[in-house]
Amino acid sequence: MRVLELKNFRQLVLADRNEPAVGPGEVLIDVVATGICGSDIHGYTGENGRRVPGQVMGHETVGRIASLETGTDSFGFTVGQPVTFNPLISCNSCEACDAGQQQHCPERTVIGVNPAIVSAFAEQVAVPAENVVALSPRTPIVYGALIEPLAVAFHAVRRARVQPGQKVLVIGGGPIGQSVILAALQEGAAQVLVSEMDPARRALCERLGATALDPAAGQLDEQVRKHFGRLADTTVDAVGIKPTMASALDATKFGGIVSLVGMGSPELAFSAYRVSTEEREIVGSFCYNNQDFRDAAAWVDQGSTVLAELISREVSMEDADAAFAGLAAADGTAGKVLIRLDSARNSQ
Template sequence: MKSLVLEEKMKLSLRDFPIEREEVLGVRDVRIKLHTVGICGSDVHYYTHGGAGIFQVKAPMILGHEASGIVVETGAEVTSLKVGDRVCMEPGIPDPNSRATRMGLYNVDPAVRFWATPPIHGVLRPTVVHPENFTFKLSDNVSFAEAAMVEPLAVGVHAATKAQVKPGDVALVMGAGPIGLVTALSALAAGCARVFVSDIDDTKLELAAKLGAITPINVARQDVAKEILAATDGWGVEIVFECSGSPRAAEGIFDPLCPAGRVVFIGVQMHDINYDVGKAMVREARVEHVFRYAHVFPRCVAMLSSGAIDVKPLITRTFEFEDSVRAFEIAASAPKGEVKMQIALPQ
């Protein structure tokens, strides 16, 4: 079977790739046959721009990092997994001896090896070798498609954890893309009584409104701060999650925030933003930033299994593997109404 390879900017191909013959199974590793892989915004950005910040594609690279599959081989010292287990995988492998990892901050370890982040290959390919400790068994009631959503969901759960959500909090999520919607679901699961979601895409906002106690705001027609202040008796929201990556959205991030509120930046800002320190100071706002996630994959798997979070409505289109190139072309066009596109590999 072939792999989906980003040859260079705006050029993808399905072809045999030697990595399949190079990966050696360690004693604490498992070999996984890939089943479902989600298309992430970062994958699309590498395709359309050839890089992101310090991460530049300088050689052909396999894409994909949101994945589920089946264990087909185990290392000699693996104890928690067996052949045939259905699993999802945390895609970042840190250096266990780094200072950041030893402090529990493994997601910000500078030496972390993360799938589909140059020069590390992703998993739109037949199999992958992965550490047992970063591979998580699924319960029977969680599908492969749902399991491939654990990776983006982990971002939302990590953000809700950083925000220190309290029961009854009201939050605003800026952006109704995949990360925005999993963040809204995570905020509700963590205890928020109500979540506002802002975007310009009515179809995504209609979907958001069906996910729970969520109030949609179309920023093309409505003023976010005015809507929220009117709905909260002038107080504002306790938490703002910025998931859009929009400089314009970030400029007004403190306007709907209540005194002593919390702001969490999640969406990647590709350019400098106007950050109003004065508005932050008069509120004594606490500002957090999210880079991927840490220590939340088991929580996400457990919440999907229990039904505490339902990600199925976010999966809006599934492509067969042979249509992978077309799938990325469609994803790059940012069609309205699409949230999470996935690719199903041959079994």
């Protein structure tokens, strides 16, 4: 099968690999499309230390079932069925897993991060059946590649305890920030503001239902007061660098919550006084639990046309390296880029 191999940092090449070995309890998936995550870009450049040369990355994906191994009958899957999969594999037996917090599992591994797993930038991938989520054939299949980042967003807004009627600020209008807008609205937020420097991304965020702010237009807290009439109940920082965290604390009400989902900097400095004396909470958000993922999948499976706004373009495997290079250079792409891995099958 064909794969996209990270041959060296900043070099993604087409390569041939053996088809995945599929064991009992696993499902073989013919991959249709896989989204390029920000963490994949940082892996491509070597910035995050979580990807290595020789690896096949990819975890935001959708496909169709190619085969079912023994031990999968109880799941009710059928060959040819459209599916996505939760890339977080947990032990299912520890205290965290028993509590439904699989992202806390000390034995967890992630498809697309673990270099030992040939992941979803490949024409086929083998996945534990319990991680596979069936999708409706009536929904455009590429929407399934949006489920994983939307699950990240659902988890981030739930960590922030967004309640119906609240006024929510999102800092960063990239793909995760865009997903957070949709998740906050689904959780009942009355209004969502998003602070984003790039005009194309601001326009996209407006189409998703948010009011977009230009951080260069003035102090963010003053802009928030102008639009909300007060400070935000909750802020989600989808960037995660010192200036955005400072702005998040400034723009969130006393006793409010800042959910940190962006990981733009490995270390952050911020005003302890803004946290302690004004009783704001800072909560970390990483990945999602199984329920978040299934809730995101169920919402996507309704086929809302707004999901099409999240996809800027689709590219072939042959054009994947150029797409990665462009995104790494901040080429102005407003939304998500999907790599189509089914073109060779469709041409046969």
